[in-house]
Amino acid sequence: MSHLRCIAAVLGGLVFSAAADGLPPGWTPVPEPALAEQRGGFDSGGLQVSLGVERLVAINGGVVASSRFQIADLSRVTPDEALLAQAAIQPLLVQNGLGNAAPPGVPALLIQNTVNDQLIQSQTTINAAVSSLSMLTSTHFESSMRAALSSALAPR
Numbered sequence: 001m002s003h004l005r006c007i008a009a010v011l012g013g014l015v016f017s018a019a020a021d022g023l024p025p026g027w028t029p030v031p032e033p034a035l036a037e038q039r040g041g042f043d044s045g046g047l048q049v050s051l052g053v054e055r056l057v058a059i060n061g062g063v064v065a066s067s068r069f070q071i072a073d074l075s076r077v078t079p080d081e082a083l084l085a086q087a088a089i090q091p092l093l094v095q096n097g098l099g100n101a102a103p104p105g106v107p108a109l110l111i112q113n114t115v116n117d118q119l120i121q122s123q124t125t126i127n128a129a130v131s132s133l134s135m136l137t138s139t140h141f142e143s144s145m146r147a148a149l150s151s152a153l154a155p156r
Helices: 003-020 032-039 079-088 133-138 141-153
Strands: 049-059 062-071 092-096 109-113 120-130
Touching (some): 049 079, 049 092, 049 109, 062 079, 062 092, 109 120
Parallel strands (some): 092 109
Antiparallel strands (some): 049 120
């Protein structure tokens, strides 16, 4: 299994774990052993892959919501790092002004505003690093990582 598929599987596992608590009616969670088998292993062969994601929402220059996580080595994710990542990718609802009404099932990020003349900024920063330049360039790591993370963090 390629390194990128392993990374996507790790991130996918974080997303599945985050969604398991609030499954829609009629859905059944996949047993952890079955997920573990699908995720496969991660044999880095000395390769170190780190990943960090930070989301910020600012209104009129002041940060009103933020979340972030950093995993120093994806091949050795600790339970604490996994919990921080799970918490950081939870849906984020920002409401500015009166009369906002969030629909059920908030996507990854929802910003509602009922006030005129507001400067609203939303920024997601993804930092990924690998210890091997040849792996990075030969597999188009950056664009592949961006696509994997976008599907994990984007609204569905």
